[in-house]
Amino acid sequence: MFGYYLDLAFRSLARNRVLTSLMVLAIAVGIGASMTTLTVTHLLSGDPLPGRSQHIYYPQVDAIPKNTDDKEPVDKLDYQSAVDMWRAHRADRQALVVESQLKLSDPASGTPPVMSMMLSTTADFFPMFDVPFQYGGGWSAQEDESRARVAVITDDLNQKLFAGANSVGRTLRLRNTDVRIVGVLKPWRPSPQFYTVAGGRFSNGDTADFYGKPQDVITPFFTGLEINDGSFWQFTCWSLPERMGHLQNAPCVWLSLWVQIDSPAKVADYRRFVADYAAQQKAMGRFTHAGNTRMRSLMEWLDFNGVVPADVRLQTWLSFAFLAICLFNTVGLLLAKFLRRSGEIGVRRALGASRAAVFAQCMVESGVIGLVGGLFGLLLTLLGLWLIRQQPVAYADLARLDVPMFLLTFLASLVVSLLAGVLPAYRACRVAPAWQLKTL
Amino acid sequence: MDILPILSTLRRHKITAFLVIIEIALTCAIVCNAVFIISQRLDRMNMPSGVDEHRLLDIQLADIGATSDQKSRTLTDLAALRQIPGVSQVASVRQVPFGNSSSNSGIKLDTTQKSETLSATLYSGENIVPTFGVQLIAGRDLLPDEYLDFDQVVRAAAAKDAKSMPHVVLITQKMAERLWPGQQALGKQFYISDYPLTVVGVVKELIRPSIWDESAKSYSMILPMRMAHGEYVIRTATPQDRDRVLAAALAKLKEINPHRVVLKKRTMDDVRHEFFQDDRAMAGLLVGVCLALLVVTALGIVGLGSFWVAQRRRQIGVRRALGATRRNILNYFQTENFLLATIGIAVGMVLAYGINLALMVHYELPRLPAIYFPVGALSLWVIGQLAVLGPAMRAAAVPPVVATRSV
Numbered sequence: 108m109f110g111y112y113l114d115l116a117f118r119s120l121a122r123n124r125v126l127t128s129l130m131v132l133a134i135a136v137g138i139g140a141s142m143t144t145l146t147v148t149h150l151l152s153g154d155p156l157p158g159r160s161q162h163i164y165y166p167q168v169d170a171i172p173k174n175t176d177d178k179e180p181v182d183k184l185d186y187q188s189a190v191d192m193w194r195a196h197r198a199d200r201q202a203l204v205v206e207s208q209l210k211l212s213d214p215a216s217g218t219p220p221v222m223s224m225m226l227s228t229t230a231d232f233f234p235m236f237d238v239p240f241q242y243g244g245g246w247s248a249q250e251d252e253s254r255a256r257v258a259v260i261t262d263d264l265n266q267k268l269f270a271g272a273n274s275v276g277r278t279l280r281l282r283n284t285d286v287r288i289v290g291v292l293k294p295w296r297p298s299p300q301f302y303t304v305a306g307g308r309f310s311n312g313d314t315a316d317f318y319g320k321p322q323d324v325i326t327p328f329f330t331g332l333e334i335n336d337g338s339f340w341q342f343t344c345w346s347l348p349e350r351m352g353h354l355q356n357a358p359c360v361w362l363s364l365w366v367q368i369d370s371p372a373k374v375a376d377y378r379r380f381v382a383d384y385a386a387q388q389k390a391m392g393r394f395t396h397a398g399n400t401r402m403r404s405l406m407e408w409l410d411f412n413g414v415v416p417a418d419v420r421l422q423t424w425l426s427f428a429f430l431a432i433c434l435f436n437t438v439g440l441l442l443a444k445f446l447r448r449s450g451e452i453g454v455r456r457a458l459g460a461s462r463a464a465v466f467a468q469c470m471v472e473s474g475v476i477g478l479v480g481g482l483f484g485l486l487l488t489l490l491g492l493w494l495i496r497q498q499p500v501a502y503a504d505l506a507r508l509d510v511p512m513f514l515l516t517f518l519a520s521l522v523v524s525l526l527a528g529v530l531p532a533y534r535a536c537r538v539a540p541a542w543q544l545k546t547l
Numbered sequence: 548m549d550i551l552p553i554l555s556t557l558r559r560h561k562i563t564a565f566l567v568i569i570e571i572a573l574t575c576a577i578v579c580n581a582v583f584i585i586s587q588r589l590d591r592m593n594m595p596s597g598v599d600e601h602r603l604l605d606i607q608l609a610d611i612g613a614t615s616d617q618k619s620r621t622l623t624d625l626a627a628l629r630q631i632p633g634v635s636q637v638a639s640v641r642q643v644p645f646g647n648s649s650s651n652s653g654i655k656l657d658t659t660q661k662s663e664t665l666s667a668t669l670y671s672g673e674n675i676v677p678t679f680g681v682q683l684i685a686g687r688d689l690l691p692d693e694y695l696d697f698d699q700v701v702r703a704a705a706a707k708d709a710k711s712m713p714h715v716v717l718i719t720q721k722m723a724e725r726l727w728p729g730q731q732a733l734g735k736q737f738y739i740s741d742y743p744l745t746v747v748g749v750v751k752e753l754i755r756p757s758i759w760d761e762s763a764k765s766y767s768m769i770l771p772m773r774m775a776h777g778e779y780v781i782r783t784a785t786p787q788d789r790d791r792v793l794a795a796a797l798a799k800l801k802e803i804n805p806h807r808v809v810l811k812k813r814t815m816d817d818v819r820h821e822f823f824q825d826d827r828a829m830a831g832l833l834v835g836v837c838l839a840l841l842v843v844t845a846l847g848i849v850g851l852g853s854f855w856v857a858q859r860r861r862q863i864g865v866r867r868a869l870g871a872t873r874r875n876i877l878n879y880f881q882t883e884n885f886l887l888a889t890i891g892i893a894v895g896m897v898l899a900y901g902i903n904l905a906l907m908v909h910y911e912l913p914r915l916p917a918i919y920f921p922v923g924a925l926s927l928w929v930i931g932q933l934a935v936l937g938p939a940m941r942a943a944a945v946p947p948v949v950a951t952r953s954v
Contacts, residue, residue, distance in 0.1 A: 126853075129846050136839055173662070210609060210808055222609050222808050311759050312910070315825065346740055347704035417910055418829050421584075425577070425836060432573045432840060436847040439566040443854030499824050530562065 108464075109471065116472035123444065127476070130440050134480025134527075137433030138520045139487025141426040146488065146512045147495060148423045150505050151318065152415045154406060155297040159237060162199075163405040164366050164377070166192060168385045169396065171345050171360065176398030182305035183342040186355045188388070189362040193229065197380050198366035199373070200231040203328045204302050205362050209335045211324060212280045213268045223264070225281065226303075226322035227331025233259075233290075235367045236302065241265070243275035243290035246327055254330045259290035264323040279324065284334045286326065295321055298505055299414050301405060302365060305342060312417025318502035378402050430523065437476075437527040445469055445535035452535055453543025462536040469532030470525060477524020481517045488516055553883050560855075567851055568891040571927060574844040575895025579923045580902050581833045583915050588830040592823040594764070596644040596815075597719070597752030599680025601786040602635075603815035604793050605643050608777035608800065609808040618696065620804070621775040627803060628781060631795045633788035637781050638679075639774045640672035641697075642756045643815070645822035649756035654768075655738045656726065664737070665763065667722055668755040671697070671772040676717070678782050679753070684720060686733045686748030693771040700772055709742055713770045716744040719753050721765035744770075777807070789814050845934040852880065852938030856945075863942055864949030873943040880939035881932060888931035892924045899923070 120127045154160050168188050169180035184192075193203050205227050212220035232238065233245035246257050258279055265274055278285050299317040307314050326334065337352040341359035348357035368374050378400075385397035403411060445452075452465055488508060495506040508516075557564045621639050628637045642649050653663030672678075676688045693715050695703075703711035723732035723746070732746045753767040783792045797812055813821075856863075863876055903915040 126850060129850055133843055133846070136843065140836070140839070208609075220806075220808060222810055309759055313825065347701060349701070349705035351698075351701060418825060421910060422829075422832065425581070425833075428573065428577050429836060429840060432570055432577070433843060435566055435570045435573070436843055436850075439563060439570070439847055440850045442563055442566070443851055447854060447857060498828050499821075500828075534562070 108467075112468045112471040113475065115468055116475045119444075119448070119472060120475065126440060126444055130437050130444075130476050131480045131483060133433040133436045133440070134477060134520055134524055135483035135487055137430040138481060138484030138516060138523065139491055141423075141430040142484065142488040142512065142516045142519065143491030143495070144419070144423045144426040145515075146492060146508060147419055147502075147506055148415065149512060150298060150507075151419060151502060153298065155299060155301045155409075156236060156405065159367075160405040162367050162369055163235070164198075164368055164374070164402050165405065165408045166364055166366060166377070166381045167401040167403075168192075168381060168388070168394070169399050170388075170394060171343075172395045173345060174396065174399070176396045178399060179308075180399045180401055181343065181360050182308075183360040184362045184364055185360050186357070186362060187393070188384070189364050192364055192381070192384060195380070195384075198368050198377055200235040200367040202229045202232040202235055202302075202365050203362055204228050204232070204365060205328070205331070205339065206303055206322055207331070207335045207339050209282045209338060211282075214278055214280045214285065216268070220280075223324060224322040225331060225335060226325045227328045227335075228302075228325060229328045231367070232302075232325070232365075235365065236297075239293040239295055241291045241293045242273045243288070245290055251327050251329065254333060255327060256284060256286045256330060256334075257289045257327065258286040259292065259325040260288055261292050261321055261323055261325075262294045263320065265291045281324065281326070281334050286330075286334075292321075296505070297321070298502065299409065301409060302363065304409060304412050304414060305363065307412025307414060310413075312413065312420075314412070314414050314416045315418075315500045315502060317412070317414050318500075318505065320501075320504075374402075434523055434527055437524065438530055441469075441473060441476075441528055441531040442534060445531045446538075448535075449538045449543050452538045453540045456538065456540035457544055465536040465538075466532050469535050470528050473524045473528025473532065474521060477521045477527075478517065480524060481520030484520050485513070485516050550882065550886070553879065553886060557883070557886070563851060563855075564887060567848065567887045568894065570844055570847050571888055571891025571931070572895035572898055574840050575892050575923055575927050576898035576902055578837050578840055579895075579899040579915065579919050580906065581837050582923075583903070583919060584906075584912065585830045585833045585837075587912065588826040588833075591761075592826050592830075594754065595752055596754040596819070597679075597681050597750065597765075598644055598754075598815065599782060600815040600819065602680070602783045602789070603643075603678075604781040604783065604789060604796065605646070605811060605813050605815060605818060606779045606781070606793075606796060606800070606809065607811035608779075609810045617775045618773075621777075623803060624779065624800060627799045628779060628796055631792055631799060633784050633792045634796075635782050635784045636674060636678040637779060638672045638674040639776070640670070640675055640678075640778055640780050641772075641774045641776060642668070642670060643778070643780060643818060644679075644754045644756060645815075645818045646756040647822060651755075652739050658738050658741050665722070665725060665766055667718070667763075667766040667768050669770055670753065670767055671770045672774045672780075675769060675780075676750070678780050680782060681753050682751040683717075683748050684751045685731075686717075686746070688748060689715060689717060689769065689771040694773050695771060697772045697774050697776075704740070704742075712742045713772060714743070714745060715747045715771060717748040717750055717769040718746055719750055719765050719767050721752070722767065723749050725766065744768075778811075841930055845930050848884065848931060848934035849937060852884070852935045853941070856880070856938045856942040859942075860945055860949055863945040864947055864951075867945065867947035868950040876945070877939050877943040880935055880942055884931050884935035884939075885928065888928050892927050895927070896920055896924070 156163060167180045170185040170188055171181050189203055193201050207225055208222055209225050210220045211223040229251050230246055230248045241262060245259060246255060250257060265271055274288050274291055277288050279288055300319055300321060304317050339352050339354050339361060341354055341361045344359035346358045348354060348359055354361050368377050381400045381402055385394060385400045388394040389397040455465060492506045492508060496503050625637050625639060628634060649668050651666050651668045653666045656664050673694050676683065695713055700712060726737060727735055732749055735746050736743050752765060755764055755767055758764045781792060781796060783789050793812060797809065906912040907914065
């Protein structure tokens with residue numbers, strides 16, 4: 108029966124090409140627009156560390172004297188607090204994180220130096236964030252302390268400098284210091300670049316830059332501070348630092364501390380530890396207030412920073428409104444189409460077709476329109492994503508269709524067209540056969 | 548035109564009429580708000596900067612670093628740049644308008660204040676006023692003997708040596724009005740940390756490098772500090788000179804020291820273009836969506852209009868046979884569409900207002916100006932009439948003889 112309905116559907120669609128193409132077009136455009144924006148939102152609002160993010164936390168104390176306990180603490184940590192809490196080793200894993208810009212070159216090849224971003228962090232960074240290695244690995248906790256001149260580089264940089272070969276053991280010049288490469292990452296593109304996210308609440312929804320590529324080169328934290336001394340940017344300062352870019356013991360906040368805590372009991376312990384640390388600093392006179400410590404989980408922190416750009420959210424709403432209009436449009440056109448065939452339906456009913464059979468036939472026809480619309484919608488989605496990749500935004504290279512979104516496109520267009528078909532099909536199956544036969 | 552028969556016909560086609568109304572209403576609501584957002588973005592993109600944009604070049608070199616001869620190197624660079632033909636002014640600066648990276652400071656009117664009055668951005672660099680081409684509307688420019696080296700100021704601040712800190716400042720008109728509403732700003736004092744600064748001049752406009760808050764976009768001050776950070780701004784004699792001067796300047800800088808990495812080399816127009824690229828993309832997208840929406844709605848009206856005409860062929864034939872003119876039939880469908888559009892627009896306006904309220908809450912958009920309502924209504928009426936014209940003409944062309952068939 109289904110095959111017969113399908114055949115009828117194709118015949119009927121072929122009979123009125125203009126109306127059919129109008130409906131297909133409406134569904135395709137609606138699906139194309141909404142799937143494009145939904146894909147972007149899906150890519151930007153996902154969990155950057157699926158399966159681990161619930162164990163990752165971002166502790167905060169507030170070193171700024173003029174702040175008060177009823178305010179949110181500042182987004183980053185001062186050097187002393189960050190290093191103190193890191194050294195306490197009270198979490199299962201902990202990593203200090205800071206990024207800076209420096210001149211990078213490959214002394215062996217003699218190519219001109221380029222300005223690159225350097226991430227300086229501690230040994231736990233790699234296991235904690237499950238960073239994948241192509242060659243070699245990270246460094247040890249001893250190497251953190253001994254300020255070893257080692258580095259891990261990204262796949263991007265390895266392709267650029269060493270054409271993707273195993274470059275472990277080779278030397279890289281960072282500013283004026285030679286470091287030995289100990290590890291090369293596999294292609295790694297967390298979305299967003301969660302470990303540097305901060306200050307989102309001040310960005311007015313303009314948060315596209317949180318989705319940039321990882322830094323080219325990663326060095327041990329204290330090594331990085333030495334190599335690139337004088338080039339570190341503060342998040343904010345409460346008075347002028349003694350030397351610009353040298354922020355150890357400066358009245359500035361500029362570091363992030365990430366910790367991994369595996370059990371809920373330990374989470375409560377660590378919260379207490381952070382609160383106690385702040386209280387102790389207040390007692391020592393270094394802090395003016397200690398009541399506004401925080402410890403958000405990774406996803407809470409991303410949420411607090413509103414990482415999905417406001418424009419992307421607005422576009423998603425807009426495209427769904429657009430899809431709704433396309434849906435109403437299709438309902439109207441299907442209604443017109445089915446009721447125009449009242450005579451034919453009357454004959455079928457008179458020959459013994461049940462209402463259910465007429466309804467099913469109409470729904471099959473709607474479904475066919477939906478699938479054809481979905482196919483064109485998919486092409487439009489690909490076009491939409493291609494257009495987004497041409498935009499000068501940090502997340503442009505992420506805008507690709509993955510398998511779930513691919514399937515969702517067809518599912519969505521089928522659901523939309525069936526939804527659009529219900530009312531017209533219901534009306535069509537209520538057609539009184541006798542009345543229609545009389546007027547034939 | 549008699550409206551009652553149309554209404555009674557519509558009452559028998561409730562669902563179809565309802566669909567047209569809904570479609571028009573949604574389109575009206577979304578297009579009004581989208582056009583409003585587009586106009587907001589365009590306004591933003593045309594925001595005046597206060598500098599002579601078409602004649603400015605911005606070059607940024609990396610890694611002059613913390614070397615001791617930074618100052619003399621900067622002087623060498625500046626002298627060399629000044630000699631390039633077509634260059635009218637040169638300055639070594641800390642930041643440029645729309646440059647995205649900025650240095651800001653909270654200021655107080657009184658040192659005993661608990662919280663800062665406002666946060667303003669800090670421009671500095673010798674010769675910055677003539678180079679940027681900012682317009683001084685009161686007072687005077689900073690004098691050569693008021694300038695201090697930036698690293699000296701940093702050292703003085705660390706040593707709490709108030710004597711070696713800058714004492715004078717230029718501020719924008721907007722900032723002056725915010726600090727001292729209705730008063731003359733010249734000669735007044737404000738504080739950064741505990742260091743007093745006296746306003747010696749007011750400039751008409753100078754936009755910040757990065758804008759978080761539209762209301763604070765013009766809160767800028769110029770401090771008398773000599774910068775040696777490797778960022779140079781060049782003002783050319785004419786806009787046409789820019790490309791040539793930029794190439795010559797880069798060649799000259801490379802000649803002086805070939806080991807420096809050029810981070811940025813761009814005209815001020817490029818800087819603006821880059822700064823507003825998100826707004827431009829969003830405006831473009833919204834224009835596309837509006838057009839697509841209007842086209843889809845118009846096609847929907849065409850489709851339903853055609854259906855109604857086909858369905859009522861016999862009635863039309865009867866009317867024609869009973870003496871109705873072609874014009875009467877045409878008018879009938881036009882009036883029908885006008886009625887549907889009017890109801891749709893009325894509902895759409897309420898929706899538009901509701902969406903605007905939601906946007907005001909979530910996206911800090913201002914209230915939708917009243918002018919959007921009549922303009923939106925008018926354009927939807929026009930689109931409705933245009934869309935229905937085809938089917939209505941086909942209806943008018945139905946010959947009266949149809950009435951004699953198959954009744």
